[in-house]
Structure formats: C-alpha cells, structure tokens
Amino acid sequence: MASRSLKPTDERSRDRARTRAKIMEAAKVAFSKYGYGGANIRDIAAEAGITGALVVRYFGSKEKLFEEALADAFDLGQAFASTERRELGEAIVAHLFSEQQVVDLTAMMLLASVDPSANPVARRLAHARMLHPMMKLIGGKNAEQRAALILSLVTGVWFYRFMLPLRPLSGRSDASTKGRVAAQIQRIIDGAD
Numbered sequence: 325m326a327s328r329s330l331k332p333t334d335e336r337s338r339d340r341a342r343t344r345a346k347i348m349e350a351a352k353v354a355f356s357k358y359g360y361g362g363a364n365i366r367d368i369a370a371e372a373g374i375t376g377a378l379v380v381r382y383f384g385s386k387e388k389l390f391e392e393a394l395a396d397a398f399d400l401g402q403a404f405a406s407t408e409r410r411e412l413g414e415a416i417v418a419h420l421f422s423e424q425q426v427v428d429l430t431a432m433m434l435l436a437s438v439d440p441s442a443n444p445v446a447r448r449l450a451h452a453r454m455l456h457p458m459m460k461l462i463g464g465k466n467a468e469q470r471a472a473l474i475l476s477l478v479t480g481v482w483f484y485r486f487m488l489p490l491r492p493l494s495g496r497s498d499a500s501t502k503g504r505v506a507a508q509i510q511r512i513i514d515g516a517d
Contacts, residue, residue, distance in 0.1 A: 346372040347379055351393040356428040359435030360390055360442035391445050394436070394453075397429040401457030412461060413510030417502050420478055421485075430482045450475075462513045470512050477512070481505055 350371035354363035365386055369376040383389040407415045436446035458471035484490040485497075492501045 343372070343374060343378070344382055347374070347382055347389070348393060348396055351389050352397050352432070355390060355393055355435070356397070356431040359432075360386075360439045362435075363390075365389070387441070387445070390436070390442060391449070394429070394432055394445065394449050397432055399457070400454050401460060404461055407461075409462070409513065410510075412513050413506040413508075416474070416478060416509055417506040420481060420505070421497055421502055423496070428486075430479060431486070434479070434483070434487070464515055466515065470515060473512050474509055477505075477509060 347368065350368045351363070354368050354371065357363075363386075365376045365379050368389070369379045372379070379389065383392060403419065404412060404415055433446050433450060436442035454475055455468070455471050458474055459467040462470055462474070464470075481493060485493045489495070492498060
C-alpha cells in the first residue's frame with residue numbers, strides 16, 4: 325500500500341518537472357528572439373501549452389522567469405569544463421559557429437542590455453555565468469582582462485553573424501575564417517601578446 329501512495333506523488337513531481345522544463349524552453353526561445361520587453365508571459369505560456377497563471381505560479385514573475393531562463397540558457401563553465409585548455413579556442417568557435425542554435429544566450433544578453441529593467445540582471449549574470457567561469461577556464465596572469473577580451477571577441481563575431489550579418493562571418497563560414505577566429509581566441513587564452 326505504501327507504494328501506491330508514493331506513485332501519485334512521483335507522477336505529480338514528474339509532471340511538475342516536465343511543466344517547468346516546457347516553460348523554461350519556451351521562455352529561453354522567446355527571450356532570445358524578442359528580448360525581455362518583447363516577450364510576454366501569455367505567449368510563453370501558449371508555447372508551453374499551459375496558462376499564464378501557471379507560469380506565474382512556477383516562477384513568480386516575468387523578471388524571475390527571465391533571470392532563471394538566462395541562467396539556464398548557458399553555463400560557460402559547464403559547457404567547456406572537459407575541454408583541454410589548448411583546445412579551448414577551437415571549442416568556443418565550434419559553439420559560436422554552430423548552425424543548431426535555437427536558444428541563443430548572446431541574443432538574450434544583448435537584447436537585455438538595452439532594456440532598463442533587464443539590464444541589471446543581465447550584467448550580474450554576465451559576470452557570474454560568463455566572465456568568472458571564463459577566468460577559471462583560462463587561469464593565469466591577467467585572467468580577468470583576457471576573459472573580458474575573449475567574451476568581447478565572441479560577442480562581436482556573433483553580432484556580425486546574426487544581427488548585422490557580414491560576409492564571411494554569416495551563413496556557412498569557411499574553415500579559414502573559423503580557424504582565424506579560433507587562433508585569435510587561443511592566443512588570448514594563452515596570454516600571448
């Protein structure tokens with residue numbers, strides 16, 4: 325009998341986890357496409373197949389949902405944790421030039437940066453989820469400066485790949501372009517002047 329009373333609870337827990345995951349995925353897509361100001365709870369809920377009231381029940385507010393979606397979108401430390409330091413430039417470029425990015429952390433960050441209500445959250449998470457993990461990954465002398473340079477370079481390439489596409493960065497980039505970007509990133513990682 326004890327197992328019967330646990331089964332509905334387990335199912336409810338799984339349903340809650342699935343619902344939360346659906347909301348999170350819908351929110352990440354919405355915030356990366358429309359920014360904080362353009363995304364709304366009603367559309368995110370519809371995409372997740374639920375009501376707006378349920379989104380608020382799970383996350384409390386649009387602000388909290390945005391913060392959690394941004395934090396969940398990408399954890400730089402985890403994404404490259406198993407990458408050898410000498411291969412980090414190539415790994416970053418492989419991610420940057422991936423054709424399969426539906427949820428785009430860079431878009432979420434850039435769009436949030438111009439929204440006065442979302443900017444403080446984006447700045448805090450940029451430090452916590454991007455700058456500090458990059459500093460740990462690259463280590464060594466001037467890690468903060470080098471990490472900021474890498475993030476600036478990556479953001480610039482992303483911007484000219486997707487927001488204001490420039491050849492040869494946009495579309496399917498050739499191996500030479502990717503190799504040059506990877507070499508520049510690796511040079512910063514290695515601390516070469």
